[in-house]
Amino acid sequence: MEDFAEDVEDYLKEREIRNLIIDLRDNGGGDFFVGLALAxxxxxxxxxxxxxxxYTLIGNKTYSAAMSNAAQYRQILNAKLVGEPTGANPVGYQDMGQFSLPNSGWTITYSKRNYRFQDTHSEGVQPDALIETDWDSYRRGIDKPLVWVMDDIARRNAADG
Structure with a gap:
């Protein structure tokens, strides 16, 4: 991630990019420190x-570290969260641990640390702009949250002259 993040930084600077979209939809997570390296x-x-x-795109399949990064990007990057609430709760247990049972060999996994990425419990991290996915748009290949972001950027650019 460090090499990728450095490449992104260079690309954004060289091309004088003003707007950035980070898509965390359909992201099951991993290590939230990787997302912090990008930030x-x-x-x-x-x-x-x-x-x-x-902008950070989120949805009901944004879990674990991706959910954590969405909440962190709102704070660290002043990112506007767009889409649907995340599938994971920003207040609760994360960081998977595991062990194997000696006789059966079954692997047991469990969450071992309680994190608080916001002050209150909620049904997932709530977006700043709620854009729900509907079957008709999905079927036609229309990415409603992305369209909303592109329209928002166009509106701001038009207002700036």
Whole structure:
């Protein structure tokens, strides 16, 4: 991730990119420190529109570390969360541990640490812009949250002249 994040930082700076979309939908998670490594490099890009130009797409299949990163990006990057609530709760147990039972050999997994990525319990991390997926749009290949973000960027650019 460090090499990728450095490449992204360089790309954004060289091309004077003002808007950034990070898509965490359909992301089951992993290690949330990997997402923080990306955030660490992004904060070095002064040319981004830090008030309105960073978006994170989330959905009901945004779990675990991806959910954590969505909540962190809202705080660290001032990202606007767009889409549907995450599938994981931002207050609860995460970090999988595991062991094998000696006689059966079955692997047992469990969550071992309680994290609080927001102050209150909720049904997932709630988006700033709720854009629900519907079957008709999905069937026609229309990505409603992405369309919403692109329209928002176009509106802001038109207002800026």
């Amino acid at each position: 660490w490099r992004l904060v070095l890009v002064d040319g981004l529109d830090w008030d309105h130009g960073i």
